């Protein structure tokens with residue numbers, strides 16, 4: 001029952017100030033967000049790729065409130081892409097972006113987010129890599145899918161994320177499971193009402209399997225975003241049943257979570273991509289990681305008390 005309370009706190013400015021100012025927060029944050037600058041995250045990318053892992057990089061940030069911030073988000077990604085190109089990491093590192101960081105919620109936000117994300121997708125394509133659009137709360141998704149479709153006209157390799165907890169997602173998966181598409185399936189990390197989303201964990205897992213089956217039997221490239229051992233095993237089995245080779249789908253997990261499993265899957269010959277977030281605006285991302293596993297919150301609170 002802690003999860004929904006933490007997710008509510010993830011959107012509270014008051015809680016943001018309290019959590020960000022606490023002296024013990026930083027070491028706990030670092031487990032999930034291992035750097036604040038490009039220079040700090042590049043060695044992590046090099047280390048992961050040296051271990052046979054692939055990477056998707058997320059400059060943390062969301063729900064920005066000014067047009068200037070949306071331009072700063074675009075520029076942060078462009079700077080990152082420049083560094084990746086310089087170091088020859090364009091082949092193994094792709095990018096994940098949240099459209100709310102590109103201005104999607106501002107007035108005229110759909111067009112603004114599209115105008116900001118397009119140069120990022122263009123720059124990524126120029127160095128041989130690509131961008132995946134993260135899925136945020138359900139009210140943003142029609143705009144996200146429309147931007148995805150628009151970008152795919154010129155950059156068909158642009159990916160998107162679908163969330164198993166939403167009732168709409170099976171239909172989205174059918175639409176997206178077409179040739180050339182790249183779709184990451186995840187359980188879903190936001191606080192969603194019962195009118196639009198399953199609330200029960202078992203129901204979400206069952207929906208995840210149904211949707212993954214649609215993706216595996218389709219013609220696109222499924223990206224299995226989960227740390228759940230049961231879903232990983234089911235993913236392998238569904239891929240086998242669909243006759244997919246090891247390079248015709250991939251696993252994705254978050255940096256700092258089940259790291260030994262990243263290595264195990266890579267050692268088995270799977271493509272394994274580590275979602276690596278960095279930057280200073282880490283609050284929302286960090287709180288969702290706490291909400292996913294209450295033990296993380298207890299660890300965090302304990303370190304506050306024992307400090």
Ligand code: FDA
Nearest residue numbers: 134135161186187188189225226227228252253275289292
């Ligand atoms: P589940 O939550 O059942 O966890 C399975 C096991 O994994 C746990 O028992 C625990 O061992 C471990 N684990 C999971 N989360 C942990 C945590 N925070 N700390 C420590 N251990 C943890 N969501 C979204 O709404 N939009 C998006 O765009 C994305 N993008 C995304 C990318 C990638 C690569 C991943 C892996 C996940 C996302 N998510 C996301 C988050 C996703 O929706 C979901 O909240 C988390 O992946 C947790 O769900 P699991 O499938 O891991 O299962």
